[in-house]
Amino acid sequence: MDEEQNPASEHANDGDHENGAQHDQGGHGEHGDPGHDHHASDIETVSAAILTISSSRSLEEDPAGEAIGEAFERAGHEVSTRALITDDHDDVQAAIDELVDREDTDVVVTTGGTGITPDDVTIEAAEVLFTKELPGFGELFRRRSYGEVGARIVATRAIAGVAGETPVFCLPGSENAARLGSEIATEVCGHLAGLARQDAEQH
Helix, strand or coil: CCCCCCCCCCCCCCHHHHHHCCCCCCCCCCCCCCCCCCCCCCCCCCEEEEEEEECCCCCCCCCHHHHHHHHHHHCCEEEEEEEEEEHHHHHHHHHHHHHHHHCCEEEEEEEEECCCCCCCCCHHHHCCCCCCCCCHHCCCHHHHHHHHHHHHHHCCCCCCEEEEEEEEECCCCCCHHHHHHHHHHHHHHHHHHHHHHHHHHHH
């Protein structure tokens, strides 16, 4: 499904930014370490691969994918590639798996297929690849979306996780929701990508 029933607005709950992903609360444990710089491994300029999941769109007519690319470039990051794949579980999974292995890609962002109709397969395809889940992303996304769509926000299953050493963000297919999810992703992608790479090296 291209457009989830709950398109989030980029203006939803702007006041939540103070309590959102910009705070350094992920990946360091509950106790912290005042003698350690938790941002030492951050990647300043992230290269993002954007994957649109749709059986009806094209890359030339892809407002959600465009919004994601604009958000990353506006935040000082880069777009390594853009691709489009149909709503097929195996194809989506193979495409994500291929993108996370690219040497020119630090983060993967998908758009589309996060709802609950039969052709919404992105979550099922992606989560199998995750070595670690990042539940805070979906929680923050739905929190910021609630003011716009209310309880209908439960119909989206937007998630994020780490596949190998690459963060993956799975966003809904509507333009507003993709823009909002990208705003959150661009705040934390350099930090998460650096931590994931560090974790992979340690193990």
